[in-house]
Amino acid sequence: MSVVVVGSIAFDAVKTPFGERERMLGGSAVHFSLAASYFSDVRVVGPVGDDFGEEEYEVLRAHGVNTDDVEHVEGGRTFFWAGEYEWNVNIRHTLDTQLNVFGDFQPKLSDGAKAAEVLFLANIQPDLQREVREQCSAKLAGLDSMNYWIESARDSLRQTIATVDLVLMNDDEVRQLTEEPTLLLGARKIMELGPRVVVVKQGEYGASLFTEDGFFSLPSYPLEKVVDPTGAGDSFAGGFFGYLDAHGGATDDATLRRAMTYGSAVASYWVEEFGCETAERLTRDEIEERYEAFRAMTAVEGVTTG
Numbered sequence: 687m688s689v690v691v692v693g694s695i696a697f698d699a700v701k702t703p704f705g706e707r708e709r710m711l712g713g714s715a716v717h718f719s720l721a722a723s724y725f726s727d728v729r730v731v732g733p734v735g736d737d738f739g740e741e742e743y744e745v746l747r748a749h750g751v752n753t754d755d756v757e758h759v760e761g762g763r764t765f766f767w768a769g770e771y772e773w774n775v776n777i778r779h780t781l782d783t784q785l786n787v788f789g790d791f792q793p794k795l796s797d798g799a800k801a802a803e804v805l806f807l808a809n810i811q812p813d814l815q816r817e818v819r820e821q822c823s824a825k826l827a828g829l830d831s832m833n834y835w836i837e838s839a840r841d842s843l844r845q846t847i848a849t850v851d852l853v854l855m856n857d858d859e860v861r862q863l864t865e866e867p868t869l870l871l872g873a874r875k876i877m878e879l880g881p882r883v884v885v886v887k888q889g890e891y892g893a894s895l896f897t898e899d900g901f902f903s904l905p906s907y908p909l910e911k912v913v914d915p916t917g918a919g920d921s922f923a924g925g926f927f928g929y930l931d932a933h934g935g936a937t938d939d940a941t942l943r944r945a946m947t948y949g950s951a952v953a954s955y956w957v958e959e960f961g962c963e964t965a966e967r968l969t970r971d972e973i974e975e976r977y978e979a980f981r982a983m984t985a986v987e988g989v990t991t992g
Contacts, residue, residue: 687726687727687803687804687931687932687934687935688726688727688728688729688798688802688803688804688931689722689726689727689728689729689802689803689804689805689806689927689928689931690728690729690730690731690755690795690799690802690804690805690806690822690824691714691715691718691719691722691728691729691730691731691805691806691808691924691927692715692731692732692793692795692805692806692807692808692810692814692815692818693713693714693715693718693731693732693806693807693808693809693810693920694713694714694715694716694732694765694788694808694809694810695713695715695716695730695732695733695734695738695756695764695765696711696712696713696716696764696765696766696767696788697709697710697711697712697737697764697765697766697767698710698711698712698713698766698767698768698769698916698961699766699767699768699769699781699782700768700769700770700771700914700916700960700961701769701770701771702770702771702775702913702914702960703771703772703773703775704911704913704914705913705960707914707960707961710960710961710962710963711742711745711961711962712767712916712917712961712962713732713765714808714809714830714917714920715730715731715732715808715920716730716745716746716917716920716962717917717920717921717924717956717962718730718806718808718920718921718923718924718927719746719749719751719924720745720746720749720751720921720924720962720965721920721921721922721923721924721925721928721949721952721953721956721965722924722925722927722928722931723749723750723751723924723928724749724925724928724952724968724970724973725925725928725929725931725932725948726804726928726929726931726932727750727752728749728750728751728752728928729751729752729754729755729796729798729799729802730746730751730752730753730755730756731755731756731757731793731794731795731799731818732756732757732788732791733756733757733758733759733762733764733765733787733788733790733791734756734757734758734759734762734764734787735758735759735761735762735763735764735786735787736758736760736761736762736763737763737764738758738764743756745962745965745966749965752798754796754798755794755795755796755798755799757787757791757794759787759790762786762787763784763786763787764786764787764788765784765785765786765787765788766782766783766784766786767780767782767783767784768780768781768782768783769781769916771914771915775912775914775915776889776890776915778915791810791814792814793814793817793818795818795821795822799822800821800822800823801822801823802822802824803824803825803826803931803934803935804824804825804826804827804927804930804931804935805818805819805822805824805826805827805828806827806828806829806830806923806924806927807819807827807828807829807830807846807850808829808830808920808923809830809831809832809835811835811839811842812831812835812839812842812843812845812846813839813842813846815829815846816842816845816846816849819846819849819850820849825935826851826852826930826931826935826937827849827850827851827852828850828851828852828853828854828883828923828927829846829847829850829852829853829854830853830854830855830919830920830923831843831855831859831863832859833858833859833862836859836862836863837862840863843863844863844879847876847879847880847881848879848880849880850880850881851881851882851883851937852881852882852883852884852885852937853876853881853883853884853885854885854887854919854923854926855884855885855886855887856886856887856888856889856919857869857886857887857888860872860873860876860884860886863876864876869886869894869896870896870901872886873886873894873896874896877896877898882897882898882937883895883896883897883937883942884896884897885926885946887919887922888906889906889915889918890906890912891905891906892904892905892906892950893906893922893946893949893950895939895942895943895946897937897939897942899939900939902939902942902943902946904943904946904947904950904980904984905983905984906950906954907950907951907954907976907979907980908983909954909957909958911958912957912958913957913958913959913960914957914959914960914961915957916960916961917956917961917962918953918956918957919953921949921952921953921956922949922950922952922953923949924949924952925945925948925949925950925951925952925953925973926945926946926948926949927945928948929944929945929948929949930942930945933945947977947980947981948973948977950980951973951976951977951979951980952968952973954976955968955972955973955976
């Protein structure tokens with residue numbers, strides 16, 4: 687089994703109340719692929735410029751991530767984003783965005799990428815997401831999006847959503863896309879477009895899973911300090927889809943609930959350090975420990991009456 691992710695590869699400059707980094711490895715495809723690598727084989731697809739060197743490649747390759755589909759644009763520069771978080775780290779301000787080579791990105795997939803069992807379309811232009819989906823034979827495909835595409839390419843995004851099995855969005859995006867006041871109604875409207883599963887990311891409040899058969903909600907892991915939320919959603923998606931890929935792309939409710947818990951466990955570690963720095967020392971055993979902690983904190987014992 688293998689999972690392929692198509693998205694941004696970037697350098698980020700981030701400032702939070704707990705410190706700052708002037709230039710660190712980032713991008714949705716990077717966070718996703720590193721998180722997914724704890725569970726499955728991963729291929730990453732995205733463009734980079736001349737400033738993306740062997741040191742950056744090694745971060746990915748050290749985790750077994752296949753970088754054959756990374757497109758090096760000669761003479762170009764890699765996508766760059768700068769942002770600052772307030773004391774309430776749910777509030778983020780974008781200071782600078784330089785698309786660079788990402789602005790002309792036209793995904794080119796190898797035969798290996800096209801044949802992957804699981805496909806994740808990270809946050810890129812919906813037309814490009816749909817073009818990639820049409821090239822791939824993946825039996826399980828999912829996508830993420832954002833408010834910008836909902837505002838500027840709503841019809842295209844709705845068409846693309848119809849081609850995938852699973853949608854990940856945050857709660858504000860679900861409401862904005864569907865114009866429904868509650869997440870339940872919003873998720874149902876998204877499923878009417880075609881997907882069987884909707885996962886709603888709710889930041890520090892956790893995540894919710896909607897399927898045709900049921901509903902599942904998971905709180906976030908209680909942390910004393912969140913150092914940098916950058917990449918939290920993408921690392922969650924990586925853990926989620928990596929686990930599904932490792933289990934044959936199953937989408938029964940029990941497997942989806944476990945996948946969501948593993949994704950939440952990975953994301954909880956991710957935000958404790960800047961960028962991808964957690965990946966330099968995080969182990970699968972630690973992920974299992976936090977998974978068990980989630981199980982313990984969400985268990986409800988039966989009570990006898992009488």
